[in-house]
Amino acid sequence: SMDLAMKAGHGDEGPPVHAMARNGLRFKSLQQLVKDGFELRVPVTAPGALLSYRFATTDYDIAFGVYYESEDGEGEMVPEHRVDSHIEPVLAELSPIPFSKGVIILYWDNSYSWFRTKALTYSVGLAYPDSDAVRAAQETEARRALNACLDDALRAEARKSRGKASVAQLQEQVDTLEEQLRHLHQQLDNKLHTLHGTLHEQRFLGDRIADRRRRLPGLVIDLVVKGGWLDGPDPHVEEGANCLVDQGGDEADTVKEARATQHGARVSAPRRPGMPSPPGGRPGEGSSLDDMALGHRPSESGGGRAGASAQIGGEASPRPYTR
Secondary structure (H helix, E strand, O other), X not given: OOOOOOEOOOHHHOOOOXXXXXXXXXXXXXXXXXXXXXXXXXXXXXXXXXXXXXXXXXXXXXXXXXXXXXXXEEEEEEEEEEEOOOOOOEEEEEOOOOOOOEEEEEEEEOOOXXXXXXXXXXXXXXXXXXXHHHHHHHHHHHHHHHHHHHHHHHHHHHHHHHHHHHHHHHHHHHXXXXXHHHHHHHHHHHHHHHHHHHHHHHHXXXXXXXXXXXXXXXXXXXXXXXXXXXXXXXXXXXXXXXXXHHHOOHHHHHHHHHHHHHHHHHHHOEOOOOOOOOOOOOOOEXXXXXXXXXXXXXXXXXXXXXXXXXXXXXXXXXXOOOO
């Protein structure tokens, strides 16, 4: 029965105690002095509870709110607000309580009033439905939890099936990419091998070119000195001679001197017996290219370049060309 009650203390004696009834609780106070604030905590131990309250103050208003603490967290049931409980009593019922285990907190707030202590009287009851209703509520709650669990399991199973198909597809894509990656690695190794070989060949050819350039002046000078063949049919010799002239230095002077000598030999050197006359030339005028190729050199007389040989016993005695 909700008629069972205990009378609360007054002043600083604290909040009232409560007694357990057969199907609920009741809290009642004849007068509770509220200076800053006062709270009443009502425990809830079963689902489907009904909370009812009635309170009044003397002469002045007060602020009031209802809160809860449960296994699922904390919350607000009635927002705190100022009520004119000194004009008429405030009464209300809250049902059903949305949790089966926890605490309901009724709070009267007087912190906004610095000089007036409020005199509060209240009556609070917590009732539970009969056992059949409790069992029905518990069964409903159990079925709700079971259905929620089954629904979640079915959703998870469907998601797992979709994920399995995705896993197979992704694995196939991964295998394809790994195979492509292996081919790319092989191509990369081949390209690196080719690159290293090309770089090695480039270094070898660079060294070879540098060596040939070092040898080229000596070979051209040697050919000029020994053969005098500067304007012959070989374009490589002519190119080498031109390079020496462009570079300047002693080698350039040697080439220029040899070309001048050869040019003079073309004009004035006598031909050797049995050699044909050059095209457009006069009989007896020999080709300086032939003479210099054979080591003949024209002699100098009177400050100019004259005969190509000295007469010994009526025959030309050729002398080798030297610098």
